[in-house]
Amino acid sequence: MNYRHAYHAGNIGDVLKHAVLARLILYFQRKDKGFRIIDTHAGIGRYDLSSEETQKTGEWQQGIGKILSADMPSPVADLLAPWLNVIQELNPDGNLNHYPGSPDLARHLMRKNDRLTLTELHPADFKTLSDLFAGDYQVKTIHLDGWMALGSFLPPKEKRGLVLIDPAFEVTDEFDRMTAAVVKGWKKWSSGTFALWYPMKDARAIRKMHETFREAGLRDVLTLELNVGKSGPDTKMLGSGMTLVNPPYTLADEMRLILPWFCDVLHQGPGTSWNVSQLISE
Secondary structure, eight states, X not given: OOOOGGGTTTSHHHHHHHHHHHHHHHHHTTSSSOOXXXXXXXXXXXXXXXXXXXXXXXXXXGTHHHHHHSOOOHHXXXXXXXXXXXHHHHOTTXXXXXXXXXXXXXXXXXXXXXXXXXXXOSHHHHHHHHHXXXXXXXXXXXXXXXHHHHHHSOSOTTSOEEEEEXXXXXXXXXXXXXXXXXXXXXXXXXXXXEEEEEETTOHHHHHHHHHHHXXXXXXXXXXEEEESSOOOTTSOOOEEEEEEXXXXXTHHHXXXXXXXHHHXXXXXXXXXXXXXXXXXXX
């Protein structure tokens, strides 16, 4: 699978990932002390939905396009407001032309004492990313392999924060690399929050990753799933999941409100489902 961000901006995977990311950031801001966000596979930061890449797939129309056009119950609207308000800020004329990737979303939600570290390996993507945040003292952009970042930047000096891991899944051993990097990172920073995103296309690889986390001794691990249809190794991506280490205690209940509504709005056929499960207890 090729999951280079530019081709999939605003799709069903981004809907899950960015709803969760916004809730994580808002939770950390319950305390006055600043924190650090580390995005290991940052992409270009912000996406033009009229670009050649996004027009080629049009996946945003089945993701954020549906979310913005749907009637939203007030409890869900309150939870999604931080994320959706950023999208509205980037599109003041009401037309959906620009979509914030994880770096842009995080930057809009940060306070003056919060910090953001972004790593991106693709040369052209890194150039676009670094230009977007040029001169911003709260953001550090680094041309580096994301897996190396987990070995180099943990623990952050703030001692509080989260790591977002969203690789391209362009290589067959990506789950193995992600698993090893998270275990290594957790051993260096066991109090940090790790948020992993992945496509729901290889159930065996996901199970193997979770088994390794148990064997390594990780604690307090939550899993989230959003499927808008039934997907598999030979189908297009119709579902994605997230595994969170040390999630906010509020997140599970929040996602039990959000995910059923996402299913209703985004469904594309049989197999639509959602799940919130405590994989490993505290």
